[in-house]
Amino acid sequence: MFAEYTASELTSIFAMQGFAGLILFSVFVLMALGLAIIFGQMGVINMAHGEFMILGAYITYLTSNVFSEYAQPLFGGYFFVAMLLAFIATFALGALVEWAMIRHLYKRPLDTLLATWGLSLILQQLYRTVFGPREVGVTLPDWLMGSYPLSDMIEIPINGIFVMCITLVISVGVYLWMYRSRWGGQVRAVVQNREMAGAVGINTEKVDRITFALGCGIAGVAGSAFTMVGSTGPTSGQLYIVDTFLVVVFGGASSLLGTIASAFTISQAQSTMEFFLSGSMAKVLTLLVVVGILMLRPQGLFALKIRH
Amino acid sequence: MLSKTLSSKLKKTALALSAGLFLTPTISHADAVNTTGLAVTDDTVTVGILHSVTGTMAISETGSVQAEKLAIEQINAMGGVLGRKIEYIQEDGASDWPTFAEKSKKLLVNDKVAAVFGCWTSASRKAALPVFEQYNGMLYYPTFYEGLEQSPNVIYTGQEATQQILEGLDWAAQTKGAKKYYLLGSDYIWPRTSNKIARKHIENVLKQKVVGEEYYPLGHTQFNSVINKIKLKKPDVVFISVVGGSNVAFYKQLKAAGIDMTKEKPLFLTISVTEDEILGIGGENIEGIYASMKYFQSLPNENNKKFVEAFKAKWGKDIVIGDVTQAAYLGPWLWKAAVEKAGSFDVDKVREASPGIELTTAPEGYVKIHKNHHLWSKTRIGLAQPDGQYKVVYESDELIEPDPFPEGYQ
Numbered sequence: 001m002f003a004e005y006t007a008s009e010l011t012s013i014f015a016m017q018g019f020a021g022l023i024l025f026s027v028f029v030l031m032a033l034g035l036a037i038i039f040g041q042m043g044v045i046n047m048a049h050g051e052f053m054i055l056g057a058y059i060t061y062l063t064s065n066v067f068s069e070y071a072q073p074l075f076g077g078y079f080f081v082a083m084l085l086a087f088i089a090t091f092a093l094g095a096l097v098e099w100a101m102i103r104h105l106y107k108r109p110l111d112t113l114l115a116t117w118g119l120s121l122i123l124q125q126l127y128r129t130v131f132g133p134r135e136v137g138v139t140l141p142d143w144l145m146g147s148y149p150l151s152d153m154i155e156i157p158i159n160g161i162f163v164m165c166i167t168l169v170i171s172v173g174v175y176l177w178m179y180r181s182r183w184g185g186q187v188r189a190v191v192q193n194r195e196m197a198g199a200v201g202i203n204t205e206k207v208d209r210i211t212f213a214l215g216c217g218i219a220g221v222a223g224s225a226f227t228m229v230g231s232t233g234p235t236s237g238q239l240y241i242v243d244t245f246l247v248v249v250f251g252g253a254s255s256l257l258g259t260i261a262s263a264f265t266i267s268q269a270q271s272t273m274e275f276f277l278s279g280s281m282a283k284v285l286t287l288l289v290v291v292g293i294l295m296l297r298p299q300g301l302f303a304l305k306i307r308h
Numbered sequence: 309m310l311s312k313t314l315s316s317k318l319k320k321t322a323l324a325l326s327a328g329l330f331l332t333p334t335i336s337h338a339d340a341v342n343t344t345g346l347a348v349t350d351d352t353v354t355v356g357i358l359h360s361v362t363g364t365m366a367i368s369e370t371g372s373v374q375a376e377k378l379a380i381e382q383i384n385a386m387g388g389v390l391g392r393k394i395e396y397i398q399e400d401g402a403s404d405w406p407t408f409a410e411k412s413k414k415l416l417v418n419d420k421v422a423a424v425f426g427c428w429t430s431a432s433r434k435a436a437l438p439v440f441e442q443y444n445g446m447l448y449y450p451t452f453y454e455g456l457e458q459s460p461n462v463i464y465t466g467q468e469a470t471q472q473i474l475e476g477l478d479w480a481a482q483t484k485g486a487k488k489y490y491l492l493g494s495d496y497i498w499p500r501t502s503n504k505i506a507r508k509h510i511e512n513v514l515k516q517k518v519v520g521e522e523y524y525p526l527g528h529t530q531f532n533s534v535i536n537k538i539k540l541k542k543p544d545v546v547f548i549s550v551v552g553g554s555n556v557a558f559y560k561q562l563k564a565a566g567i568d569m570t571k572e573k574p575l576f577l578t579i580s581v582t583e584d585e586i587l588g589i590g591g592e593n594i595e596g597i598y599a600s601m602k603y604f605q606s607l608p609n610e611n612n613k614k615f616v617e618a619f620k621a622k623w624g625k626d627i628v629i630g631d632v633t634q635a636a637y638l639g640p641w642l643w644k645a646a647v648e649k650a651g652s653f654d655v656d657k658v659r660e661a662s663p664g665i666e667l668t669t670a671p672e673g674y675v676k677i678h679k680n681h682h683l684w685s686k687t688r689i690g691l692a693q694p695d696g697q698y699k700v701v702y703e704s705d706e707l708i709e710p711d712p713f714p715e716g717y718q
Binding site for chain 2: 005009013017020023024125133134135138139146147153157228229232233239240271278283
């Protein structure tokens, strides 16, 4: 199948294809990190994850409008402000949702599925009422669009690099927070044994609220970043939710490292297969392989050994 | 119940009035123009609007609802249909196909509407179709679609696949000298059928080559692999039928991958991106692609100028109008013309009167109903501008005959 191409063409294509896989990997990690914290660490099945992402995207949209209206010269830098605002907004909404809804359901994890699904429908309709049912176009600063030509054939998309950087920063941040800070220790203690953690003086309610809110906040940043590669509409969040759960479950719900490993495996498999097969077939095969592996290894790729 | 007693009361008052005042004879009594018990009184007629205003399809269907309401308002301002003001009952299909069937039944059986303007996706139309055929309703369906259907209970106001596709491909081959084509679509019935027709036309009629055909699941957001494949295969034309949120992802990533669409290497020809979709994609991200459709907001004729002005006056100055929105606007007008030709609201009589109905006031110019219930219409090629509008660069000389069951293309 490669006979018709020259060697240099093939090299460039493999390079670009590898890079496409890396971008997909970053996108997967970014969208799954928030859920890995909420679902993996807290056991809450958050079906509204996609809607938190879209809230971040809408905040970005609003910020871009404000900047182009009132601060045109600073437009090039609005994206950083937007991401910060997206984080704050989704963090606040997350804390509110945890207080109003989730904290009553810790003993009934399966019910969180229904409750958050309902929440996702409410949020979708809310976005539709506020922003209208049509998709909105988020204008990006010029420096984020376009590509950096490495050779005649190889072009590196700048927004791809940007997504990778954000993913790296957030992953490292989450790692330090979860495994190197006192706070992270408390979170892990609550996850492993809620009663015992409470008994030794950890404020479990506060830990829960901030953990959930943080997961939502990261979803918001992801949503903000995805305005560069995807659509922003009331139901756009639904486009991400399946892949997100897939990555988290496949990786082993309670392991952050697992999430990253699984994002890498799935993205590389998908992007390689997409090149050789049609997009739909690649998706089918990816799902088949994931289901197969999960049948053999229900706990996912990585699993913590916890005594229950 | 309430509406029934109300309408019979209205009927009585109207009768008393006409008896007392000797109303002009052009206004005939409800019974005469309505022998099948539709919701028609002496001064009103009720129709249904059935689109999704919630759920994923609300993005697309909102424009159709707006267009239909505008048309109804304008018809009422001109005196209505057979002297009766149109009232509408709006139902929400909620992007859920069984709901479309359920609501259709409600509109036809409980509300006894004289006609329904609605449905958008083929799936929703297929779900509602048996209901319309069973209860003998009349549906005006606005979307361009894959064809392979012809129901006595539906008037298709959008283009069927061959009308939209063949002209676009011929144009690319003749004026741009295209030789190699790449077909790309979302994975469901409309893109698959459209590409089947496109492939047959490219290979059998144009005698050119298809170098790739590819489908992505609905809602797919990562297109880097296929962009690489396009770079590798170097087609002259990429023929695109990607729909929904995927569009935004595809064109943004195309631009980010360093492909300058205005250079036309390759040339991008879409049959799915109307001005409505560009709103979400951003005009600067899609500048330079071509679209093959029957209507663009920028069409320079007088009808269209009036239509765009009225639409903006009613729905806001920033609103855009896409192909399907215009087709939805035709629905109430075509129905009005058919009712007036038949002199009756009876569905059977309206159906009989429909073939041959012409509309010289259509924003797209002139349309005529074919006996296969589709419209004769022209096809245009538009070039996407950075402001989110299309510039019309080509228009077919003649009206194109609708051919929902094209021979040699199946």
